[in-house]
Amino acid sequence: GENVEQHPSTLSVQEGDSAVIKCTYSDSASNYFPWYKQELGKGPQLIIDIRSNVGEKKDQRIAVTLNKTAKHFSLHITETQPEDSAVYFCAASESYNFNKFYFGSGTKLNVKP
């Protein structure tokens, strides 16, 4: 099955700086890559996603890049704010036939004011 690895496990940045979280996947059949933000006591919230036919996608301060050849994708958050502090998960889905996501182990992002 698919194996998704995520780095770093913790990330501390100063408010206003950028944050980058990286994930790799093993199954070349994976074609959909969402990113989730999970705050304490809440369920994961979808913040951005990318499909395998696209190399980059941006939504305001958040962007995701995908390198299919190298099988890795990254989340970029610019101008970080304290409210960006949370745990971020990357995921990969390998089929058009059903919704089964393989998640990375998570990155705890701490944005210091």
Added chain:
Amino acid sequence: KAGVTQTPRYLIKTRGQQVTLSCSPISGHRSVSWYQQTPGQGLQFLFEYFSETQRNKGNFPGRFSGRQFSNSRSEMNVSTLELGDSALYLCASSLQTGGGEAFFGQGTRLTVV
């Protein structure tokens, strides 16, 4: 538009008991997936239901089962509870099955004592 609703939010059960968790997806969504989240194993896929049919199942023992009703609401059952079943159980709702955006509920925190 209401989000994904999971009930109850918290449960405490004794080893050997069984438990049923409920998930109401976003209106119009027909796919419901279940995940187990633990500090040690992260987010792991349990199963997905689409139009009352189980489409895929993760690597969990047969004590874990589920079903989906005609209104797309889903239930998950765990029988003969073990201490290791203590986790946050998350339900994700999708419009369709296969490569689509999945929206999570807040989860049910199950504690087995």
